[in-house]
Amino acid sequence: MAAVTCNSLTVSLADNETALEGLLRAGVDVPNSCRGGACQSCLVRAVEGTPPPASQAGLKDALKAQGFFLACICRPTADLSIALASDAVPRVPARVRSVERLTADVARLTLHCDAPFDYRPGQFANVVRSDGLSRPYSIASLHGDEPYIEMHVRKVPGGQMSGWIYDDAADGHELELRGPVGECFYTPGKPHQPLLLVGTGTGLAPLYAIARDALRQGHAGPIHLYHGAIDEAGLYMVREMQSLAANHQNLHYTACVKSPREPLAAPSADLRIGELEQIVLSDLGSARGWRCFLCGNPQFVASLRKKLFLAGTAMKEIHSDAFLMRPTA
Incomplete structure (x- = not known):
């Protein structure tokens, strides 16, 4: 009998019971609607364990690669530890490494993370300043090959975050990264596809x-x-x-x-x-x-x-x- 763990609560599933049914029975508030795998409102992410392939039917490869699956059609055969989509975004302390002005209004921002930050090249993350101001920027660096996070920031007239990054951010400024988020990244498997x-x-x-x-x-x-x-x-x-x-x-x-x-x-x-x-x-x-x-x-x-x-x-x-x-x- 498989079990599903969410928010430190472990639920043993009955025979033929879906992950969604078991979590709702235990009082976990999982968003859901159609319960047939169509609306995708019950999307959750596997933190430990592998969701059955049937629970990822219809999802894009980018979501599958991140471990997302549909709780309403998931009947696991082994234990799973999951995170709700709303809770699946980690927070990592970071510091400004450099700001390079590429044009009159675009800067290359590089950040050093104080803890591991796992991402796929092309995803985006929210950059959070010490005063709580937050803005999303796409990641231009290669995870594993480059020891920093690179982002390109366009200075927007009157922009609080973009103006600060372009004009005032300096080496050592403390920030927080929340993410990564997004489906824009390369997944292998079709090496000859254009x-x-x-x-x-x-x-x-x-x-x-x-x-x-x-x-x-x-x-x-x-x-x-x-x-x-x-x-x-x-x-x-x-x-x-x-x-x-x-x-x-x-x-x-x-x-x-x-x-x-x-x-x-x-x-x-x-x-x-x-x-x-x-x-x-x-x-x-x-x-x-x-x-x-x-x-x-x-x-x-x-x-x-x-x-x-x-x-x-x-x-x-x-x-x-x-x-x-x-x-x-």
């Missing part, structure tokens, strides 16, 4: 991490990364991306600007002029069989997600993190 990575603004940060992680894990299929901005001033790390692509035959980097500040004699192969969405869809043609990662402006992400689906990409193969802007970012 990958499409599209981002606007600092949406480049997670895509930069995902592309490098895919290459690190031996992805052999083509990887096409598009970074879009209104004009050249909105682009950053161009030389770094060009160098990365030059060193990996299957990686293709394209920068796109909607309205160049200076007339160009002729657009180059890695600098295109026009609407990012139109350029991507025109280059792609049929999107069937692709795995896609979309990051940046929420309206852009929602629009491109829909059009990629209509062009043939399976919805489970479209991973996205829209950057939601607050008035005091």
Whole structure:
């Protein structure tokens, strides 16, 4: 007879009883609705033990890789220790390592963690200042290869956190990281599948991490990364991306600007002029069989997600993190 542990409470399950039924019987308040594996409101994460494959049916690979499963259809055959989705985000003390200003409004922030911080390259974490101010930023570093957390922060006019990071944060400033969160990261298993990575603004940060992680894990299929901005001033790390692509035959980097500040004699192969969405869809043609990662402006992400689906990409193969802007970012 299997048992499920949640919040230090262990529940022995009856024959054929689901994890959700057992937890509710024991008084654990687990969100739920359909109880048939469709609504996903009972999503929980395995902290110890392996959930049965049937309990992960219909979930994206990114969620499966993090140990998430549906409690309502989970009938474990071995003991499980779980965390509710609302309690699954750890907190880790961190300190500012460096702040490098890449452009007039984008900074590369690197952090040193005072305890292990387990993440997948491309996920995001909430950066919490000592006064409690919190903002989410995507992770651009590679876990295990780089001994720090890298994030790209755009300075927003009037932004409390972004302005502080860009102008005032210094080595040694104490922070807290809460996370990681998000489904935008590379999962192995289809090494020859073509990958499409599209981002606007600092949406480049997670895509930069995902592309490098895919290459690190031996992805052999083509990887096409598009970074879009209104004009050249909105682009950053161009030389770094060009160098990365030059060193990996299957990686293709394209920068796109909607309205160049200076007339160009002729657009180059890695600098295109026009609407990012139109350029991507025109280059792609049929999107069937692709795995896609979309990051940046929420309206852009929602629009491109829909059009990629209509062009043939399976919805489970479209991973996205829209950057939601607050008035005091």
